[in-house]
Amino acid sequence: MGHLLDLSPQEWTAVWLSLRVATVAMLASLPVGIVIAYLLARGRFPGKSILNGIVLLPLILPPVVTGYLLLLSFGRKGPIGAFLEQHFGIVFAFRWTGAALACAVMGFPLLVRSIRLSIEAVDRRLEDAAGTLGANPAWVFFFITLPLILPGIIAGMILCFAKAMGEFGATITFVSNIEGETQTLPSAIYTFTQIPGGELGAMRLTLVSIVISMGALVVSELLARRVGQQLWVE
Protein backbone atom coordinates (compact mmCIF):
# COMPACT_ATOMS: atom_id res chain seq x y z
CA MET A 1 0.00 0.00 0.00
CA GLY A 2 3.06 2.25 0.08
CA HIS A 3 4.84 4.59 2.46
CA LEU A 4 3.03 6.73 5.03
CA LEU A 5 4.02 9.98 3.31
CA ASP A 6 3.62 8.68 -0.24
CA LEU A 7 0.16 9.79 -1.34
CA SER A 8 -1.53 7.95 -4.20
CA PRO A 9 -2.96 9.93 -7.16
CA GLN A 10 -6.47 9.43 -5.79
CA GLU A 11 -5.43 10.84 -2.44
CA TRP A 12 -3.67 13.83 -4.03
CA THR A 13 -6.81 14.54 -6.04
CA ALA A 14 -8.89 14.53 -2.88
CA VAL A 15 -6.44 16.90 -1.11
CA TRP A 16 -6.31 19.40 -3.97
CA LEU A 17 -10.06 19.23 -4.47
CA SER A 18 -10.66 19.91 -0.81
CA LEU A 19 -8.30 22.89 -0.82
CA ARG A 20 -9.98 24.26 -3.93
CA VAL A 21 -13.51 23.71 -2.62
CA ALA A 22 -12.68 25.29 0.75
CA THR A 23 -10.92 28.29 -0.81
CA VAL A 24 -13.73 28.97 -3.26
CA ALA A 25 -16.36 28.51 -0.53
CA MET A 26 -14.54 30.97 1.73
CA LEU A 27 -13.85 33.64 -0.90
CA ALA A 28 -17.29 33.45 -2.54
CA SER A 29 -19.13 33.78 0.75
CA LEU A 30 -16.94 36.63 2.07
CA PRO A 31 -18.60 39.63 0.32
CA VAL A 32 -22.09 38.29 1.06
CA GLY A 33 -20.99 37.54 4.61
CA ILE A 34 -19.77 41.11 5.17
CA VAL A 35 -23.02 42.57 3.82
CA ILE A 36 -25.21 40.26 5.93
CA ALA A 37 -23.06 40.83 9.03
CA TYR A 38 -23.33 44.60 8.51
CA LEU A 39 -27.12 44.37 8.13
CA LEU A 40 -27.42 42.25 11.27
CA ALA A 41 -25.10 44.49 13.29
CA ARG A 42 -26.40 47.89 12.16
CA GLY A 43 -29.64 47.45 10.26
CA ARG A 44 -33.07 48.14 11.68
CA PHE A 45 -35.64 46.44 9.49
CA PRO A 46 -38.60 44.08 9.93
CA GLY A 47 -37.61 40.44 9.68
CA LYS A 48 -34.12 40.97 11.07
CA SER A 49 -34.49 38.12 13.54
CA ILE A 50 -35.78 35.87 10.74
CA LEU A 51 -32.70 36.68 8.63
CA ASN A 52 -30.52 35.97 11.65
CA GLY A 53 -32.28 32.63 12.14
CA ILE A 54 -31.83 31.61 8.50
CA VAL A 55 -28.11 32.45 8.63
CA LEU A 56 -27.61 30.42 11.81
CA LEU A 57 -29.80 27.48 10.72
CA PRO A 58 -27.02 25.34 9.13
CA LEU A 59 -25.19 25.48 12.48
CA ILE A 60 -28.14 23.86 14.26
CA LEU A 61 -29.66 21.55 11.62
CA PRO A 62 -28.15 18.10 11.06
CA PRO A 63 -25.74 18.52 8.08
CA VAL A 64 -27.58 15.80 6.20
CA VAL A 65 -30.78 17.85 6.39
CA THR A 66 -28.96 20.92 5.03
CA GLY A 67 -27.53 18.81 2.21
CA TYR A 68 -30.93 17.39 1.40
CA LEU A 69 -32.50 20.86 1.35
CA LEU A 70 -29.73 21.98 -1.03
CA LEU A 71 -30.45 18.99 -3.24
CA LEU A 72 -34.16 19.83 -3.29
CA SER A 73 -33.61 23.49 -4.21
CA PHE A 74 -30.30 23.50 -6.15
CA GLY A 75 -30.61 20.07 -7.79
CA ARG A 76 -31.32 19.99 -11.54
CA LYS A 77 -35.03 19.57 -10.86
CA GLY A 78 -35.09 21.99 -7.94
CA PRO A 79 -36.57 25.46 -8.53
CA ILE A 80 -33.30 27.40 -8.10
CA GLY A 81 -31.12 24.76 -9.78
CA ALA A 82 -33.36 24.53 -12.84
CA PHE A 83 -33.51 28.32 -13.13
CA LEU A 84 -29.73 28.72 -12.92
CA GLU A 85 -29.09 25.97 -15.47
CA GLN A 86 -31.64 27.34 -17.90
CA HIS A 87 -30.57 31.00 -17.76
CA PHE A 88 -26.88 30.91 -16.83
CA GLY A 89 -25.78 27.36 -17.57
CA ILE A 90 -24.64 26.95 -13.96
CA VAL A 91 -24.99 23.44 -12.54
CA PHE A 92 -24.32 22.55 -8.91
CA ALA A 93 -25.64 19.01 -8.73
CA PHE A 94 -22.88 16.36 -8.55
CA ARG A 95 -20.17 18.93 -9.46
CA TRP A 96 -17.31 20.31 -7.36
CA THR A 97 -19.10 23.67 -7.48
CA GLY A 98 -21.93 21.98 -5.60
CA ALA A 99 -19.45 20.81 -2.97
CA ALA A 100 -18.22 24.39 -2.67
CA LEU A 101 -21.82 25.63 -2.28
CA ALA A 102 -22.51 23.07 0.46
CA CYS A 103 -19.28 24.05 2.27
CA ALA A 104 -20.08 27.76 1.92
CA VAL A 105 -23.55 27.30 3.38
CA MET A 106 -22.16 25.32 6.31
CA GLY A 107 -19.33 27.80 6.99
CA PHE A 108 -21.48 30.92 6.50
CA PRO A 109 -22.85 31.18 10.07
CA LEU A 110 -19.32 31.11 11.50
CA LEU A 111 -18.12 33.75 9.03
CA VAL A 112 -21.08 36.07 9.66
CA ARG A 113 -20.97 35.68 13.42
CA SER A 114 -17.31 36.60 13.65
CA ILE A 115 -17.64 39.66 11.39
CA ARG A 116 -20.86 40.78 13.06
CA LEU A 117 -19.25 40.76 16.50
CA SER A 118 -16.35 42.86 15.26
CA ILE A 119 -18.69 45.39 13.59
CA GLU A 120 -20.63 45.71 16.83
CA ALA A 121 -17.37 46.46 18.62
CA VAL A 122 -16.44 49.36 16.32
CA ASP A 123 -16.57 52.77 18.03
CA ARG A 124 -19.22 54.51 15.92
CA ARG A 125 -18.01 57.88 17.12
CA LEU A 126 -14.94 57.35 14.92
CA GLU A 127 -17.28 56.97 11.95
CA ASP A 128 -19.08 60.19 12.93
CA ALA A 129 -15.70 61.93 13.10
CA ALA A 130 -14.79 60.68 9.62
CA GLY A 131 -18.13 62.01 8.36
CA THR A 132 -17.43 65.51 9.68
CA LEU A 133 -14.08 65.36 7.87
CA GLY A 134 -15.90 65.05 4.56
CA ALA A 135 -16.03 61.29 3.99
CA ASN A 136 -19.35 60.03 2.62
CA PRO A 137 -20.77 56.81 4.10
CA ALA A 138 -19.05 54.58 1.52
CA TRP A 139 -15.62 56.09 2.17
CA VAL A 140 -16.23 55.90 5.91
CA PHE A 141 -16.86 52.18 5.50
CA PHE A 142 -13.75 51.54 3.40
CA PHE A 143 -11.31 53.77 5.30
CA ILE A 144 -12.54 53.41 8.88
CA THR A 145 -14.96 50.52 9.45
CA LEU A 146 -13.30 47.94 7.22
CA PRO A 147 -9.75 48.34 8.60
CA LEU A 148 -11.09 48.29 12.17
CA ILE A 149 -12.98 45.01 11.63
CA LEU A 150 -10.14 43.33 9.73
CA PRO A 151 -9.18 41.04 12.64
CA GLY A 152 -12.80 39.81 12.81
CA ILE A 153 -12.88 39.24 9.05
CA ILE A 154 -9.66 37.22 9.16
CA ALA A 155 -10.91 35.13 12.06
CA GLY A 156 -14.20 34.52 10.23
CA MET A 157 -12.44 33.50 7.02
CA ILE A 158 -10.25 30.98 8.83
CA LEU A 159 -13.23 29.50 10.66
CA CYS A 160 -15.14 29.25 7.38
CA PHE A 161 -12.16 27.64 5.64
CA ALA A 162 -11.66 25.10 8.44
CA LYS A 163 -15.35 24.25 8.45
CA ALA A 164 -15.26 23.79 4.66
CA MET A 165 -12.22 21.51 4.86
CA GLY A 166 -14.05 19.25 7.30
CA GLU A 167 -17.54 19.38 5.82
CA PHE A 168 -18.91 15.92 5.17
CA GLY A 169 -22.62 15.37 5.79
CA ALA A 170 -24.11 18.13 3.63
CA THR A 171 -21.58 17.61 0.83
CA ILE A 172 -22.07 13.88 0.49
CA THR A 173 -25.87 14.26 0.64
CA PHE A 174 -25.96 17.06 -1.96
CA VAL A 175 -23.27 16.06 -4.47
CA SER A 176 -22.46 12.46 -3.48
CA ASN A 177 -18.92 11.03 -3.39
CA ILE A 178 -17.52 11.04 -6.94
CA GLU A 179 -13.78 10.58 -7.20
CA GLY A 180 -12.10 13.56 -8.90
CA GLU A 181 -15.28 15.66 -8.85
CA THR A 182 -16.87 15.76 -5.41
CA GLN A 183 -14.70 13.42 -3.33
CA THR A 184 -13.21 15.82 -0.77
CA LEU A 185 -10.80 14.83 2.01
CA PRO A 186 -13.46 13.69 4.51
CA SER A 187 -15.32 11.75 1.80
CA ALA A 188 -12.08 10.07 0.74
CA ILE A 189 -11.26 9.10 4.34
CA TYR A 190 -14.76 7.75 4.73
CA THR A 191 -14.34 5.71 1.52
CA PHE A 192 -11.02 4.26 2.69
CA THR A 193 -12.57 3.14 5.96
CA GLN A 194 -15.27 1.29 4.02
CA ILE A 195 -12.91 -0.88 1.94
CA PRO A 196 -10.61 -3.68 3.20
CA GLY A 197 -6.97 -2.57 3.42
CA GLY A 198 -7.83 1.10 3.29
CA GLU A 199 -6.50 1.93 6.76
CA LEU A 200 -3.15 3.29 5.59
CA GLY A 201 -4.80 5.63 3.05
CA ALA A 202 -7.21 6.86 5.71
CA MET A 203 -4.26 7.43 8.06
CA ARG A 204 -2.30 9.41 5.42
CA LEU A 205 -5.26 11.68 4.67
CA THR A 206 -5.91 12.11 8.38
CA LEU A 207 -2.34 13.35 8.81
CA VAL A 208 -2.78 15.70 5.84
CA SER A 209 -5.93 17.21 7.31
CA ILE A 210 -4.24 17.70 10.67
CA VAL A 211 -1.36 19.54 8.95
CA ILE A 212 -3.73 21.76 6.92
CA SER A 213 -5.86 22.60 9.97
CA MET A 214 -2.84 23.46 12.10
CA GLY A 215 -1.44 25.54 9.26
CA ALA A 216 -4.68 27.53 8.93
CA LEU A 217 -4.73 28.12 12.67
CA VAL A 218 -1.12 29.35 12.75
CA VAL A 219 -1.67 31.67 9.77
CA SER A 220 -4.77 33.18 11.38
CA GLU A 221 -2.92 33.72 14.67
CA LEU A 222 -0.04 35.46 12.89
CA LEU A 223 -2.34 37.66 10.80
CA ALA A 224 -4.54 38.60 13.74
CA ARG A 225 -1.50 39.46 15.85
CA ARG A 226 -0.04 41.64 13.12
CA VAL A 227 -3.26 43.55 12.55
CA GLY A 228 -3.87 43.84 16.28
CA GLN A 229 -0.38 45.21 16.82
CA GLN A 230 -0.87 47.81 14.14
CA LEU A 231 -4.11 48.92 15.73
CA TRP A 232 -3.54 49.06 19.43
CA VAL A 233 -0.03 48.41 20.61
CA GLU A 234 3.23 50.27 19.79
Added chain:
Amino acid sequence: MSLAVDVTHRFGSFALDAHFVSDGRLTAFFGRSGSGKTSLVNIIAGIVRPDRGRVILDGRPLVDTDQRIFVPRHRRRVGYVFQEGRLFPHLTVRQNLQFGRWFTPRRERHIGLDQVLDLLGIGHLLDRRPGALSGGEKQRIAIGRALLTSPRLLLMDEPLASLDDTRKEDIFPFIERLRDEAEVPIVYVSHSLAEVARLATTVVVIDDGRIVATGPPANVLGRRDLIASHGAGETGALIDAVVAEHDPSFGLTTLRSPAGSLQAPHLDLAVGTPVRVRIRARDVMIATARPEGLSALNVLPGVVTALDKTDEGLVEIGLDCGGVRLAARLTRKSVDALHLAPGRQVYAVVKSVAFDREALVRAPGFAADATAYSGQR
Protein backbone atom coordinates in the same frame (compact mmCIF):
# COMPACT_ATOMS: atom_id res chain seq x y z
CA MET B 1 -19.16 84.81 9.71
CA SER B 2 -22.72 84.62 10.80
CA LEU B 3 -24.34 81.66 12.47
CA ALA B 4 -28.08 81.63 13.09
CA VAL B 5 -29.64 78.74 14.97
CA ASP B 6 -33.30 78.22 15.71
CA VAL B 7 -34.08 74.61 16.53
CA THR B 8 -36.16 72.39 18.76
CA HIS B 9 -35.31 68.79 19.42
CA ARG B 10 -36.27 66.08 21.92
CA PHE B 11 -33.90 63.41 23.22
CA GLY B 12 -36.04 61.17 25.39
CA SER B 13 -37.11 63.39 28.26
CA PHE B 14 -34.68 66.21 27.45
CA ALA B 15 -35.96 69.06 25.30
CA LEU B 16 -33.67 71.42 23.43
CA ASP B 17 -35.16 74.71 22.33
CA ALA B 18 -32.41 77.00 21.13
CA HIS B 19 -32.52 80.28 19.31
CA PHE B 20 -29.55 82.61 18.83
CA VAL B 21 -27.50 84.53 16.29
CA SER B 22 -23.75 85.04 16.51
CA ASP B 23 -21.26 86.83 14.32
CA GLY B 24 -18.38 86.47 16.76
CA ARG B 25 -15.03 85.02 15.82
CA LEU B 26 -15.13 82.69 18.80
CA THR B 27 -18.62 81.93 20.01
CA ALA B 28 -18.57 80.15 23.37
CA PHE B 29 -21.46 77.86 24.36
CA PHE B 30 -21.38 78.16 28.10
CA GLY B 31 -23.41 76.16 30.60
CA ARG B 32 -23.15 73.31 33.05
CA SER B 33 -22.87 69.65 32.05
CA GLY B 34 -26.08 68.27 30.60
CA SER B 35 -27.43 71.67 29.60
CA GLY B 36 -27.54 70.71 25.91
CA LYS B 37 -24.34 72.31 24.63
CA THR B 38 -23.04 69.17 22.92
CA SER B 39 -26.46 68.37 21.44
CA LEU B 40 -26.55 71.82 19.90
CA VAL B 41 -23.08 71.38 18.44
CA ASN B 42 -24.05 67.95 17.07
CA ILE B 43 -27.00 69.58 15.32
CA ILE B 44 -24.70 72.18 13.74
CA ALA B 45 -22.28 69.42 12.65
CA GLY B 46 -25.06 67.29 11.14
CA ILE B 47 -24.57 64.36 13.50
CA VAL B 48 -28.05 64.95 14.94
CA ARG B 49 -31.01 65.89 12.77
CA PRO B 50 -33.26 68.30 14.71
CA ASP B 51 -36.99 67.68 14.97
CA ARG B 52 -37.69 71.18 13.73
CA GLY B 53 -35.88 74.38 12.87
CA ARG B 54 -33.05 75.98 10.95
CA VAL B 55 -29.29 76.30 11.11
CA ILE B 56 -27.96 78.98 8.74
CA LEU B 57 -24.21 79.50 8.24
CA ASP B 58 -23.21 82.61 6.27
CA GLY B 59 -26.63 82.79 4.65
CA ARG B 60 -26.61 79.16 3.51
CA PRO B 61 -28.94 76.72 5.26
CA LEU B 62 -27.36 73.57 6.72
CA VAL B 63 -30.74 72.45 8.03
CA ASP B 64 -34.17 73.83 7.33
CA THR B 65 -36.96 71.46 8.24
CA ASP B 66 -39.60 73.76 6.69
CA GLN B 67 -37.86 73.60 3.31
CA ARG B 68 -36.85 69.97 3.81
CA ILE B 69 -33.16 70.83 3.62
CA PHE B 70 -30.68 68.64 5.44
CA VAL B 71 -27.09 68.89 4.26
CA PRO B 72 -25.34 65.63 5.28
CA ARG B 73 -22.37 66.04 7.59
CA HIS B 74 -19.77 65.18 4.96
CA ARG B 75 -20.93 68.07 2.75
CA ARG B 76 -21.19 70.75 5.44
CA ARG B 77 -17.50 71.64 5.60
CA VAL B 78 -17.89 72.13 9.33
CA GLY B 79 -14.84 70.96 11.30
CA TYR B 80 -15.39 69.23 14.62
CA VAL B 81 -12.89 68.76 17.44
CA PHE B 82 -14.36 66.23 19.84
CA GLN B 83 -13.89 66.12 23.58
CA GLU B 84 -12.07 62.79 23.35
CA GLY B 85 -10.07 63.51 20.20
CA ARG B 86 -11.37 60.54 18.23
CA LEU B 87 -8.20 60.01 16.25
CA PHE B 88 -8.26 56.98 13.97
CA PRO B 89 -6.23 54.27 15.75
CA HIS B 90 -5.26 52.41 12.57
CA LEU B 91 -3.73 55.44 10.85
CA THR B 92 -0.53 57.34 11.56
CA VAL B 93 -0.62 60.95 12.72
CA ARG B 94 0.18 62.07 9.17
CA GLN B 95 -2.67 59.97 7.74
CA ASN B 96 -5.02 61.27 10.42
CA LEU B 97 -4.12 64.84 9.52
CA GLN B 98 -4.45 64.26 5.78
CA PHE B 99 -7.71 62.32 6.08
CA GLY B 100 -10.08 65.29 5.80
CA ARG B 101 -7.87 67.20 3.39
CA TRP B 102 -8.23 64.33 0.95
CA PHE B 103 -11.98 64.93 0.78
CA THR B 104 -11.70 68.70 0.44
CA PRO B 105 -12.05 70.04 -3.11
CA ARG B 106 -8.64 71.26 -4.30
CA ARG B 107 -9.64 74.88 -4.84
CA GLU B 108 -11.13 75.11 -1.35
CA ARG B 109 -7.96 74.03 0.46
CA HIS B 110 -6.97 77.33 2.09
CA ILE B 111 -5.01 75.77 4.92
CA GLY B 112 -1.85 73.78 4.27
CA LEU B 113 -0.14 71.02 6.22
CA ASP B 114 2.98 73.10 6.93
CA GLN B 115 0.86 75.92 8.28
CA VAL B 116 -0.96 73.56 10.66
CA LEU B 117 2.22 71.80 11.80
CA ASP B 118 3.71 75.19 12.54
CA LEU B 119 0.62 76.49 14.32
CA LEU B 120 0.22 73.44 16.54
CA GLY B 121 3.83 72.32 16.92
CA ILE B 122 3.18 68.70 15.97
CA GLY B 123 5.70 68.19 13.16
CA HIS B 124 7.78 65.70 15.17
CA LEU B 125 4.78 63.38 15.68
CA LEU B 126 3.91 62.70 12.04
CA ASP B 127 5.04 59.08 11.88
CA ARG B 128 3.67 58.04 15.26
CA ARG B 129 0.35 56.33 15.90
CA PRO B 130 -2.35 57.84 18.12
CA GLY B 131 -2.03 55.06 20.71
CA ALA B 132 1.43 56.30 21.64
CA LEU B 133 0.52 59.98 22.16
CA SER B 134 -0.27 61.99 25.28
CA GLY B 135 -3.68 63.60 25.76
CA GLY B 136 -2.41 67.06 24.84
CA GLU B 137 -0.73 65.80 21.67
CA LYS B 138 -3.87 63.93 20.63
CA GLN B 139 -5.99 67.04 21.08
CA ARG B 140 -3.60 69.17 19.03
CA ILE B 141 -3.70 66.60 16.22
CA ALA B 142 -7.49 66.48 16.40
CA ILE B 143 -7.51 70.27 15.99
CA GLY B 144 -5.07 70.03 13.07
CA ARG B 145 -7.10 67.31 11.40
CA ALA B 146 -10.25 69.43 11.52
CA LEU B 147 -8.40 72.54 10.33
CA LEU B 148 -6.93 70.78 7.30
CA THR B 149 -10.39 70.40 5.80
CA SER B 150 -10.35 74.24 5.54
CA PRO B 151 -13.70 74.36 7.34
CA ARG B 152 -16.19 77.19 7.09
CA LEU B 153 -16.77 76.82 10.82
CA LEU B 154 -14.82 74.97 13.49
CA LEU B 155 -16.70 73.32 16.35
CA MET B 156 -14.72 72.55 19.51
CA ASP B 157 -16.55 70.53 22.15
CA GLU B 158 -14.74 70.92 25.47
CA PRO B 159 -11.42 70.22 23.79
CA LEU B 160 -9.54 70.78 27.06
CA ALA B 161 -11.88 68.92 29.43
CA SER B 162 -9.88 65.70 29.45
CA LEU B 163 -6.56 67.45 30.11
CA ASP B 164 -4.91 68.51 33.35
CA ASP B 165 -4.16 72.17 34.05
CA THR B 166 -0.59 72.12 32.73
CA ARG B 167 -1.70 70.56 29.46
CA LYS B 168 -4.50 73.11 29.20
CA GLU B 169 -1.97 75.89 29.48
CA ASP B 170 -0.05 74.25 26.62
CA ILE B 171 -3.10 74.28 24.36
CA PHE B 172 -4.58 77.70 25.17
CA PRO B 173 -2.04 79.65 23.09
CA PHE B 174 -2.81 77.45 20.07
CA ILE B 175 -6.53 78.13 20.34
CA GLU B 176 -5.83 81.85 20.74
CA ARG B 177 -3.65 81.84 17.64
CA LEU B 178 -6.33 79.89 15.80
CA ARG B 179 -8.93 82.47 16.75
CA ASP B 180 -6.74 85.39 15.73
CA GLU B 181 -4.74 84.08 12.78
CA ALA B 182 -6.48 81.21 11.03
CA GLU B 183 -9.57 83.20 10.12
CA VAL B 184 -11.82 80.25 10.79
CA PRO B 185 -14.80 81.14 12.96
CA ILE B 186 -15.02 78.92 16.02
CA VAL B 187 -17.83 77.60 18.19
CA TYR B 188 -16.30 76.61 21.51
CA VAL B 189 -18.19 74.55 24.08
CA SER B 190 -17.18 74.85 27.71
CA HIS B 191 -18.47 74.74 31.26
CA SER B 192 -15.40 76.58 32.53
CA LEU B 193 -15.81 80.29 33.20
CA ALA B 194 -12.06 80.84 33.01
CA GLU B 195 -11.84 79.28 29.54
CA VAL B 196 -14.81 81.24 28.23
CA ALA B 197 -13.59 84.53 29.71
CA ARG B 198 -10.21 83.97 28.16
CA LEU B 199 -11.25 82.92 24.67
CA ALA B 200 -14.72 84.14 23.75
CA THR B 201 -15.69 87.09 21.59
CA THR B 202 -19.38 86.16 21.95
CA VAL B 203 -20.93 84.12 24.74
CA VAL B 204 -24.11 82.04 24.44
CA VAL B 205 -25.30 80.86 27.86
CA ILE B 206 -27.30 77.62 27.76
CA ASP B 207 -29.35 76.25 30.62
CA ASP B 208 -31.54 73.18 30.54
CA GLY B 209 -31.80 73.16 26.74
CA ARG B 210 -32.59 76.84 26.38
CA ILE B 211 -30.49 79.91 25.54
CA VAL B 212 -30.68 82.31 28.49
CA ALA B 213 -28.28 85.01 27.27
CA THR B 214 -26.19 85.98 24.25
CA GLY B 215 -23.68 88.79 23.95
CA PRO B 216 -20.11 89.99 24.42
CA PRO B 217 -18.31 88.34 27.35
CA ALA B 218 -18.00 91.58 29.33
CA ASN B 219 -21.79 91.95 29.39
CA VAL B 220 -22.73 88.31 29.90
CA LEU B 221 -20.07 87.02 32.28
CA GLY B 222 -20.46 89.96 34.67
CA ARG B 223 -24.11 89.13 35.32
CA ARG B 224 -24.30 87.34 38.62
CA ASP B 225 -27.87 86.20 38.03
CA LEU B 226 -26.70 84.21 35.00
CA ILE B 227 -23.34 82.95 36.08
CA ALA B 228 -23.74 82.10 39.77
CA SER B 229 -27.08 80.37 39.30
CA HIS B 230 -25.65 78.15 36.61
CA GLY B 231 -23.12 76.48 38.78
CA ALA B 232 -20.24 78.09 36.97
CA GLY B 233 -18.33 79.03 40.07
CA GLU B 234 -17.15 82.48 40.89
CA THR B 235 -18.21 85.65 39.24
CA GLY B 236 -15.92 88.35 38.08
CA ALA B 237 -15.63 91.24 35.71
CA LEU B 238 -13.97 91.37 32.32
CA ILE B 239 -12.22 94.60 31.43
CA ASP B 240 -10.74 95.36 28.05
CA ALA B 241 -7.56 97.37 28.47
CA VAL B 242 -4.44 98.44 26.56
CA VAL B 243 -0.79 98.17 27.60
CA ALA B 244 0.16 101.80 28.41
CA GLU B 245 3.71 101.64 29.74
CA HIS B 246 6.31 99.38 31.39
CA ASP B 247 8.19 100.11 34.59
CA PRO B 248 11.21 97.81 34.49
CA SER B 249 12.60 98.99 37.84
CA PHE B 250 9.58 97.55 39.69
CA GLY B 251 8.73 94.89 37.15
CA LEU B 252 5.28 96.37 36.58
CA THR B 253 3.16 97.11 33.54
CA THR B 254 0.50 99.82 33.50
CA LEU B 255 -2.73 99.08 31.67
CA ARG B 256 -5.16 101.75 30.55
CA SER B 257 -8.87 100.93 30.78
CA PRO B 258 -12.12 102.88 30.81
CA ALA B 259 -12.30 102.21 34.56
CA GLY B 260 -8.91 103.83 35.21
CA SER B 261 -5.32 102.71 35.04
CA LEU B 262 -4.28 99.33 36.43
CA GLN B 263 -0.87 98.10 37.57
CA ALA B 264 -0.10 94.49 36.73
CA PRO B 265 3.01 92.30 37.08
CA HIS B 266 5.29 92.80 34.08
CA LEU B 267 3.85 91.66 30.76
CA ASP B 268 6.02 90.84 27.82
CA LEU B 269 3.82 92.77 25.41
CA ALA B 270 4.42 95.91 23.34
CA VAL B 271 2.86 99.23 24.39
CA GLY B 272 -0.52 99.52 22.70
CA THR B 273 -1.35 95.81 22.82
CA PRO B 274 -4.98 95.19 23.81
CA VAL B 275 -5.46 92.79 26.69
CA ARG B 276 -8.42 91.39 28.57
CA VAL B 277 -8.36 91.45 32.38
CA ARG B 278 -10.56 89.27 34.49
CA ILE B 279 -11.03 90.60 38.02
CA ARG B 280 -12.61 88.03 40.31
CA ALA B 281 -15.15 89.31 42.79
CA ARG B 282 -13.20 87.88 45.72
CA ASP B 283 -10.11 89.90 44.74
CA VAL B 284 -11.89 93.27 45.07
CA MET B 285 -12.08 95.27 48.30
CA ILE B 286 -14.30 98.29 48.85
CA ALA B 287 -13.37 101.57 50.52
CA THR B 288 -15.73 104.49 51.14
CA ALA B 289 -12.91 107.05 50.95
CA ARG B 290 -9.82 107.06 48.76
CA PRO B 291 -7.44 104.86 50.78
CA GLU B 292 -4.02 106.08 51.92
CA GLY B 293 -1.05 104.03 53.10
CA LEU B 294 -2.25 100.90 51.32
CA SER B 295 -0.10 98.31 49.59
CA ALA B 296 -2.61 97.64 46.82
CA LEU B 297 -1.77 99.67 43.73
CA ASN B 298 -5.10 99.73 41.94
CA VAL B 299 -7.81 102.03 43.24
CA LEU B 300 -10.78 102.58 40.95
CA PRO B 301 -13.54 105.07 41.79
CA GLY B 302 -17.07 103.83 41.14
CA VAL B 303 -20.72 103.74 42.13
CA VAL B 304 -22.57 100.84 43.79
CA THR B 305 -25.27 99.57 41.44
CA ALA B 306 -26.55 96.43 43.15
CA LEU B 307 -26.31 94.27 46.27
CA ASP B 308 -26.90 90.53 45.94
CA LYS B 309 -26.91 88.01 48.75
CA THR B 310 -25.09 84.82 47.82
CA ASP B 311 -25.82 81.35 49.15
CA GLU B 312 -22.84 81.39 51.49
CA GLY B 313 -24.09 84.40 53.43
CA LEU B 314 -21.85 86.81 51.56
CA VAL B 315 -22.91 89.83 49.58
CA GLU B 316 -21.88 90.52 46.05
CA ILE B 317 -21.64 94.23 45.22
CA GLY B 318 -22.16 95.38 41.67
CA LEU B 319 -20.11 98.46 40.77
CA ASP B 320 -19.98 100.85 37.87
CA CYS B 321 -16.46 102.20 37.38
CA GLY B 322 -16.45 104.64 34.48
CA GLY B 323 -18.91 102.53 32.54
CA VAL B 324 -17.16 99.24 33.34
CA ARG B 325 -19.06 96.69 35.38
CA LEU B 326 -17.11 95.35 38.35
CA ALA B 327 -18.08 92.92 41.12
CA ALA B 328 -16.86 92.65 44.71
CA ARG B 329 -17.60 89.93 47.22
CA LEU B 330 -17.87 91.05 50.86
CA THR B 331 -19.23 89.75 54.17
CA ARG B 332 -22.57 91.05 55.38
CA LYS B 333 -20.80 92.60 58.33
CA SER B 334 -18.60 94.73 56.06
CA VAL B 335 -21.60 95.81 54.01
CA ASP B 336 -23.39 96.98 57.16
CA ALA B 337 -20.30 98.69 58.58
CA LEU B 338 -19.74 100.64 55.38
CA HIS B 339 -23.46 101.43 54.89
CA LEU B 340 -23.26 100.27 51.30
CA ALA B 341 -26.33 100.87 49.19
CA PRO B 342 -27.00 101.43 45.50
CA GLY B 343 -25.89 104.89 44.38
CA ARG B 344 -23.14 105.15 46.99
CA GLN B 345 -19.81 106.52 45.79
CA VAL B 346 -16.97 104.06 46.65
CA TYR B 347 -13.46 103.00 45.69
CA ALA B 348 -12.68 99.49 44.45
CA VAL B 349 -9.27 98.24 45.49
CA VAL B 350 -7.53 95.46 43.56
CA LYS B 351 -4.14 93.98 44.39
CA SER B 352 -1.79 93.75 41.41
CA VAL B 353 -1.01 90.14 42.18
CA ALA B 354 -4.67 89.34 41.48
CA PHE B 355 -3.71 89.58 37.82
CA ASP B 356 -2.22 86.13 37.51
CA ARG B 357 -1.87 84.29 34.28
CA GLU B 358 -5.39 82.98 34.30
CA ALA B 359 -6.83 86.45 34.89
CA LEU B 360 -4.90 88.33 32.25
CA VAL B 361 -5.07 87.31 28.63
CA ARG B 362 -4.33 88.79 25.30
CA ALA B 363 -7.46 90.32 23.83
CA PRO B 364 -8.99 88.58 20.82
CA GLY B 365 -7.97 90.06 17.52
CA PHE B 366 -4.38 90.87 18.28
CA ALA B 367 -2.25 88.42 16.39
CA ALA B 368 1.20 89.96 16.58
CA ASP B 369 2.75 88.22 19.54
CA ALA B 370 0.97 85.01 20.28
CA THR B 371 3.57 83.52 22.59
CA ALA B 372 4.00 86.55 24.83
CA TYR B 373 2.62 84.73 27.84
CA SER B 374 4.52 81.53 27.56
CA GLY B 375 7.58 83.18 29.06
CA GLN B 376 6.00 84.18 32.34
CA ARG B 377 4.20 80.99 33.18
